[in-house]
Amino acid sequence: MKIIDLRSDTVTLPTPAMREAMYRAEVGDDVFGEDPTVNRLEEMAAERMGKEAALFVVSGTMANLVCLLTHCGRGDEFIVGHLAHTFLYEVGGSAALGGLHPHTVPNRPDGTLDLKDVESAIRGDNIHFPRTRLICLENTHNRCGGAALTVEYTDSLCRLAHSHRIAVHLDGARIFNAAIALGVDVKELTRNVDSVAFCLSKGLSCPVGSLVCGSAEFIAEARRSRKMVGGGMRQAGIIAAAGVVALEEMVDRLAEDHANARRLAEGLAEIPGLSVDLERVQTNIVYFDLIEGSLETDRFLAGLREGGVKMLSTGPRRFRAVTHYGIEAADIEEALMVVRRVMEGG
């Protein structure tokens, strides 16, 4: 039985072209700046994001940490949404390793932060206060249903930050999903942010890796932060080679994942006992709820498992399904059939 694994787009396996590129990759010592494949990937990433330079790191978590450590010093404050990945799922690394003080403001359901909330969270010059150095955005917003933040919103947040001489970091783990959903070039979503991080290991299907992009000066400093957290790798071209293939071949196909997610969401919405906010499904992430009084969570998940479908439980009666490379339209129909059967108690 084929397992239809919708837990995350991180379960994607490298493509045959990636395996081939990894096998053939020219490599060198990247800490000495001598790995030609890493250098090529960093140049490609910087070009895609419209920034001067880029830095290859092992994970999205390290990418965000390196950016926070580069923008801020000990005791400085950064403003972040209360549902941000950086705040919820990165082990408190910014505080534990950087001595940074997160200041949360509420995420609205569409993943944005209210500019008025942000403005009132910015600290004045007062001996009692930490210094506000940075504002973090996330696009697409994972916990807000994969919502895509628009160019207009991103620009207005950046204008506000810069008018207070505060930097903006964009956690763009799935920034290409946002660009495709909005029908814009990814550069438009990054043009005013001071740093952006994106993942190769999610919808782009690489085994490992993320990139940090920013000014040449920022990236030179970020290179020091990466070394400090133990992220200086040597013949990293072996894994960077997959990233080169991903940027060349795997970006445009994300549109298929969005179409599959939409079909999945529409199918789930028709099944009695489930509730889906269809308006929130913009990219490759679908959240849905088991209505009170229908099946119990454990019974639901066990039924899915028996039918060969995996989804993530993200709350008492809440589930997440993510579409990705390796999931075809037929798999979505199959998954819907399994869910229907489970809900009917069959």
Ligand SMILES: *Cc1c(COP(=O)(O)O)cnc(C)c1O
């Ligand atoms: C997955 C993710 C990360 C972290 O990536 P890892 O590679 O798992 O460390 C950061 N931000 C967002 C929004 C993510 O979805």
